[in-house]
Amino acid sequence: MNRHDVRSRILEKRFLAPRHVWMRLECDWDPARVQPGQFLHLWLPELRDPLLRRPYTIYRIRPGEVEILFQVVGKGSGLLAEREPGERVHLLGPLGRGFALPEPGTRALIVGGGVGMASLFLLIQRLREQEFEVEVFIGARSRDYLLCRDEAAESGALVWLATEDGSEGFAGLVTELVAQRLERNPPERAVLYGCGPTPMMEALAKVGAAHRLPTYVALENRMGCALGVCLGCVVPIRREGTSRYERVCTEGPVFEAAQVCWGFRI
Amino acid sequence: MNRHDVRSRILEKRFLAPRHVWMRLECDWDPARVQPGQFLHLWLPELRDPLLRRPYTIYRIRPGEVEILFQVVGKGSGLLAEREPGERVHLLGPLGRGFALPEPGTRALIVGGGVGMASLFLLIQRLREQEFEVEVFIGARSRDYLLCRDEAAESGALVWLATEDGSEGFAGLVTELVAQRLERNPPERAVLYGCGPTPMMEALAKVGAAHRLPTYVALENRMGCALGVCLGCVVPIRREGTSRYERVCTEGPVFEAAQVCWGFRI
Amino acid sequence: MNAFQPDMRVNIGGFQMKNPVMVASGTFGYGSEYAEFVDLNRLGGVAVKSITLEPRAGNPPPRIAETPAGMLNTIGLQNVGLEAFLTEKLPYLRQFDTSVLVNLSGYTVSDYVQLCERLSEAEGVHGLELNVSCPNVDCGGMQFGVDPQLLGELVAACRRATRLPLIVKLSPNVTDIVTLARVCEEHGADGLSLINTLLGMAIDVRTRRAKLSRGVGGLSGPAIRPIAIRMVWEVARTVSLPIIGMGGITCTEDALEFILAGATAIAVGTANFVNPSVSMEIVSGLEAYFQEHQIASVDKIVGTVQVDG
């Protein structure tokens, strides 16, 4: 395998919204070997509280540096958001199994909820590089939280927006927008890719099933090691008729939505 | 009493030596009510590791601000030294019983070891303001660690220096220098004040006893509350023939050296 | 403005408090030391430092050491003794509208009984807390706290010696806290305090000496909170005595964790050392939480944590 623990430094930081942070970090991983949807496990060295690392998807990567995009939700992300350029972080990665690109000629419908878009930008980029038709559905609470809309549009993808409060685009859940889009104009050959909160992924799985579209979702779970060892990050997955626990950090984070036994708690 | 818990910010920071840091902090305590030798209990808010506050003597105080001078020895001082101007700290104080000024006409011999000088500068200042004759004995490992020499000289005190490696002044322990000074030219009426590592304070107590001089020393101990509650900071003190445990944070940090039952461990 | 006024009062087997927030024994002195930082009238209750019949000098230094998210102490029950407590310390506390829980400790059943009798006559004592769990003296009650037989006898004897609410403070250094809690219930206790400190040790690698003078000491602080929460939950599910929960509480959220686990009241210990006004912040924080969630009274959520399976 191809995993490293890099002693890195923060190169740049920007608040995109009051609780959304973008960071550029030193990192020497080969961009060509990073799959879209893979993640890194970030440590603020020497801290004992929080004790554990925090997983963040690789938002963008270039030779010598990697970008992440994260939301401040608790102690770990709060402390990270306070760090300034020059300060040290350790990056373990690239980790997990990412999104596989579809057969040529397939239309890719990409559905991101909130900060879930961070996991999808690399996928959009790779798909567009190979000239797939891409439609991107971006959902958020309100317009200030719509992430990556310009980047997606610039890549040549068709961009759909949904906000829960109706402050921009479709008023409602982004999965409802996807369902409408599919009903009004069912595509020939298409695949759904999604990342966002677990209930949204479950809703997307239903939309995908209703339209008989292969659907891939990136899941989240609390993580200990992120190396497949602690068995802390499992979710129930159905394969060949029987269900068993699989690790989000190793078998995932991307799973085929139809195989996920929804209803688990993380 | 007169104690406060101030939400403060760091105003300025400077490294005086690789492991010696000077800091100026926001603080609205009335300088007139701070005794020389009193200390503050400093918290890096929200941290759980280290969990406890750290005691530092009030090095200097002016309306609106306080200065401390500290050595990097472990985790707490290490993290504090990394903090930059603008960052938050909480200051509990002023705490403890400081040095009492002597009877008029008494000569004050002030003996500081290493960063112990931080506890003595305010005393020197107050004594000189009241035109006491003051001699200051500064001891350190080597010349780079001799603290406050210029400030002491500017105040009009007579300054003696001692380094263990002989790189400046007397070559040896500062308490040996004090003993020499007292033997060569015994003063009429004098008092000894000291601050430094516990073994040095014990040595100073012996010098004081040999010359029958009242001797006051500022002691250190591990502290929990610094408010007299946890009983964690006690040292054995002999009063009226019986010895008992007294609190460095409340009965101290300044004790009469002859009353301290030396040999305790901190 | 929020018109909703939750009822914050709680009752620990007759020990009445205006709100569920106490300060833990040994971490708040006898009240006066925190006067500049805490309005005692706002506190639900104060548990005073353990009292013994005679004054005690305590253990030699070093008495404390820091550990990750915790601290060790071996104070050794240093205290002024019963007489000085009654004449010098209690009058101060009587000035305030807060409930006073006197924590007591001894070598023998008779020590405890005498303390119960004398304290029952004193004005301004609202409840007694038996410390059967101090790890820092050779005979600090810890033998009672780990042996169901001895504990039963002690509780029964103290029960006969006082009509004040009788709360037993249990040791967490046991295989089965539930059995000991049941023994207290059967022998007439009115409530339980959970938990005292865990036995721990730390070594200075440089000097190769134990960091504490007696080697071992009691571990407190956030590090032990998960253990305390577990014990409160286990006991609350099986024993009907009301519980004062403590161990690592540093903020409102931590206090709520204990209440959800099954504690009717909570006590702040080590955190007082770090943030002297933390108990006040928790009083306000709990009030705000009950208002925001329109919870009418504390008992509505005591022990209501959901567990999946």
Place this chain on the structure above:
Amino acid sequence: MNAFQPDMRVNIGGFQMKNPVMVASGTFGYGSEYAEFVDLNRLGGVAVKSITLEPRAGNPPPRIAETPAGMLNTIGLQNVGLEAFLTEKLPYLRQFDTSVLVNLSGYTVSDYVQLCERLSEAEGVHGLELNVSCPNVDCGGMQFGVDPQLLGELVAACRRATRLPLIVKLSPNVTDIVTLARVCEEHGADGLSLINTLLGMAIDVRTRRAKLSRGVGGLSGPAIRPIAIRMVWEVARTVSLPIIGMGGITCTEDALEFILAGATAIAVGTANFVNPSVSMEIVSGLEAYFQEHQIASVDKIVGTVQVDG
């Protein structure tokens, strides 16, 4: 250049290691997962994740939660089972010059005995570690770990079933660890592992649900180190079996703390998750320490901590 070459080898009742640094069961998988970060040839030993006779699915999520300086887990002994271990996992470990300690767990004495017998025949197993202390399954051996009678019977039965070094991993959730350690000694164990996780619980105040699916789980990490050090010290003073010390080790200094307290070897657990190469850093760090202080071999400092009184 330092010419002084300390002898870093240690021997836990026949379980030989080239240095005292192990990785703890359940925190290092079966070795291959850490291949990019750890040179297994440099490690003294590897304790593999608990093996049971049959494969086990483990507990539902959520399985882990963070606490101050610690973490809770309720993995529930998810493992591939004995057969898959022998055919799929053990061959990988055999490639390396490190000592393999197979940790095993069961419901009944017969489960343990069968595991001992089968594993004794396998090539590349250097020692057996009986897990009598898993808090995360209804019958995960924990009943053995808290009951001297049951523990004695289990150890005796396993002793008859194997000639491999037999190490018992004790639970810290007991009143008196020394009694249980003595029982192991009397019934033929060769060594002890101290400690497994402490029972703990955490509650999500927002959802009012336990953070772990089963409510309670095992607490590990730096938070528990003072408790582990205390237990190692207590046992080392009274029982002559060699000890593998663990609980919250994150660096060389922590490892030395255990050795001074009385552990002959040490194991790194939770810290592997945080810093995957930490075990390597401790191997180098200990070597440097022994060189710097001119300590000829590990046993020279095992249990040499000084306590004042």
